[in-house]
Amino acid sequence: xxxxxxxxxxxxxxxxxxxxxxxxxxxxxxxxxxxxxxxxxxxxxxxxxxxxxxxxxxxxxxxxxxxxxxxxxxxxxxxxxxxxxxxxxxxxxxxxxxxxxxxxxxxxxxxxxxxxxxxxxxxxxxxxxxxxxxxxxxxxxxxxxxxxxxxxxxxxxxxxxxxxxxxxxxxxxxxxxxxxxxxxxxxxxxxxxxxxxxxxxxxxxxxxxxxxxx
Numbered sequence: 669x670x671x672x673x674x675x676x677x678x679x680x681x682x683x684x685x686x687x688x689x690x691x692x693x694x695x696x697x698x699x700x701x702x703x704x705x706x707x708x709x710x711x712x713x714x715x716x717x718x719x720x721x722x723x724x725x726x727x728x729x730x731x732x733x734x735x736x737x738x739x740x741x742x743x744x745x746x747x748x749x750x751x752x753x754x755x756x757x758x759x760x761x762x763x764x765x766x767x768x769x770x771x772x773x774x775x776x777x778x779x780x781x782x783x784x785x786x787x788x789x790x791x792x793x794x795x796x797x798x799x800x801x802x803x804x805x806x807x808x809x810x811x812x813x814x815x816x817x818x819x820x821x822x823x824x825x826x827x828x829x830x831x832x833x834x835x836x837x838x839x840x841x842x843x844x845x846x847x848x849x850x851x852x853x854x855x856x857x858x859x860x861x862x863x864x865x866x867x868x869x870x871x872x873x874x875x876x877x878x879x880x881x882x
Contacts, residue, residue, distance in 0.1 A: 669771065672713040675701045676723035676752035684760050693718065706730055707737035714743040719774055723752045723759070735780070739798045742778040746770065749784045758785075766790040 670691040673682055677694065685692045693716075695701050695709060703709055706724055713720035722745060726734055737743060748759050762783045769790045770781040778795040 669775070670716075670718045671721050671746075672698075672709070672716060672718040674706070674709060674720070674722045674724060675703075677721060678752065678756050680756040681759050684756060685763075705733070707733040710734060710737045710743045710745055711741065713745075714741065719744045719746050721746045721748065723748055723750070725751065735798045738778060738780060738795055742795060744774045744778055745780045746774065747780065747782045749782065761785075 671685070671693070673692060673694045675695050682692050682694055695703065695712075698712070700709060700712060706722065706726065707730075709722075710720050720743065724730070724747070726747065734745065738745060746763075748762055750759060750762070762785060765785075766783050770783070770792060773779070773792050774781060780793045780798060782791040783789075
């Protein structure tokens with residue numbers, strides 16, 4: 669099998685693979701070491717007929733762009749978890765431990781393989797399956813929401829004035845009653861239907877208001 673390693677791969681890791689007989693090229697050897705877009709490197713590896721080996725985290729929008737590249741145009745990506753800071757021997761151990769699983773998969777299919785230390789932790793995604801994991805990232809919007817929420821929580825809360833028991837209700841409630849009284853007769857239609865005498869608040873409203881104000 670033929671591989672193209674990303675800029676995160678150490679020279680020691682590349683040397684170990686070559687010592688085991690693997691055909692390995694690096695992005696530095698092709699002059700792509702400063703290429704910031706991983707999806708473009710996936711395309712370069714595809715054109716070379718190689719598997720792109722990456723130690724990148726593929727976080728946020730990068731994961732979306734890489735997944736879209738594989739899904740739409742094809743390509744084979746082998747992602748080794750643990751980051752570039754890990755010991756090259758440990759990365760090689762992950763590479764070799766899962767070799768019986770991912771090698772036949774990537775020989776026959778385009779897709780994404782993710783390797784870790786744990787047994788049976790070799791996740792393989794076909795090109796056609798990657799569409800299910802493509803999600804648009806709205807993390808910046810969510811971060812802004814979290815910042816505004818934290819700011820609101822830091823603000824001192826203003827205490828509401830409690831109304832003591834037996835106190836008069838707010839004047840806005842009394843105004844609604846006064847408005848009904850100033851309208852003259854109220855409930856004429858209901859009174860006529862029930863055969864009752866309409867109430868004239870213009871005449872009887874004041875005693876009612878006096879009773880409420882007590």
